[in-house]
Amino acid sequence: LFFKGKVSCVSEAKQVFEQIDQPNHISYTAMINAYGLNGLGHDALELYYQMPTEMIVEKTYACILNACSHSGLVNEARSIFSTISMKNKWIYTAMIDCLSRSFFFEEAKHLIEEFERYDSPYVPMYVSLLSGARNQNNVSLARETIHRIQELFQNADEYLVSASTLFTNILASSGELDEASQMRHDMYRSGAKKRSGLSWTEINGEVAKFRVQDRSHPRTQEIYNELDRIESELIEHGHKFDSSWITRPMMPDETVESILNSHSERLALAYNFIQRPIPSRIQIVKNLRICGDCHGAIKLISRIRQCQIVIRDANRIHHFADGKCSCNDHF
Ligand SMILES: [Zn+2]
Ligand SMILES: [Zn+2]
Structure with a gap:
C-alpha cells in the first residue's frame, strides 16, 4: 500500500486498502498519505474522518495536514490542527507549509514563534515560508526569511544552499538582477555544493538514469534531437x-x-518520446x-503531445495531462 501510494498508482493503493479486513493505524495513515501525495486532498479528508479516532497517531496528523496543504484546503487544515493536543515539529511544519502555500504568512510566522517558545528552531518551517514567498513574488518576506535562516542555521549546509537557491530565484524573477547575480556569485565562491539533479525513468522493465546535462547515454544524440523538436513545439x-x-x-557556449x-527530467522525458511505441503513461522520478x-x-508538452506524464519529485507527485498539473501549481 505504501509502495503503490508512493509510485502514484492511487487506484491500486485503494484496492489494496479495501482488501484489508481490519485496517490498522498504519494502513489508514499510508492510504491518507497516498491520497495526499497525489493531490487528492478531499479523498484524504474523507478517509481521515472515517478513521476510528483511537487509531489516530502523530504521523496521521502530519499526513492529513500535508494532504490539505498540497490541495490548498486551508480551513480544513486549521480545524484539524486546532483539535491536536500534542503537536510535534512535523505537525507544525505541515501546518506552516499549508498556510504559506495560501499566503497566510502572518499566521504561519505566529506558529513558528509559538513552536520556538518550547523547541529549537526547525529549518523546514522557514523553507516553507520561503517557498510561499516565491509563489507570491514577495521579495521583502523572502529577504527577511533568508536572513533568519542564515542567522539560525549556520551549520545546516544542505538547507542553506537550497534556501539560497530559492532566494536567488525570487530575486531574479522580481527583476532584482544585480542582487541575484551577487548572491549567485557568493554561493559559487563559498563553494556551496548544490546536489545535482538526477532523474530515473523505467522503460520496458529497464531503468534509465540521467544526470543534468547528461551525455553518457548510448542514444544521447537522438535524445538531444528530440529535445530540439520539443523546444520548437514549446516556442x-x-x-x-x-x-x-x-x-x-x-x-559562453550555453544559452x-x-x-x-x-x-x-527533460532528458528522461525525451528518452520516453524516442521509444516506439511511445509509452502511454510516462513515469519519472x-x-x-x-x-x-x-x-x-511539461504541462504544455502533455497537451501538445496528448500524453500523461507523472513525475515524482522530492516534494510530491505531479500528474500532468492536457496542459494541467494535479498540484495546481502549488509546488
Ligand atoms: Zn528544470
Ligand atoms: Zn505540478
Missing part, C-alpha cells in the same frame, strides 16, 4: 524559457534554452524539486 505554443530558474553562472533543456520552467514546459 510555437507560447512557452517562454524562464532564465530565473538558472542558478549558476552561464558558460538559456540549452541549460533548461538539459535538466535531468526526480531527486530534487522540479523547477518552474520544467513544470510549465
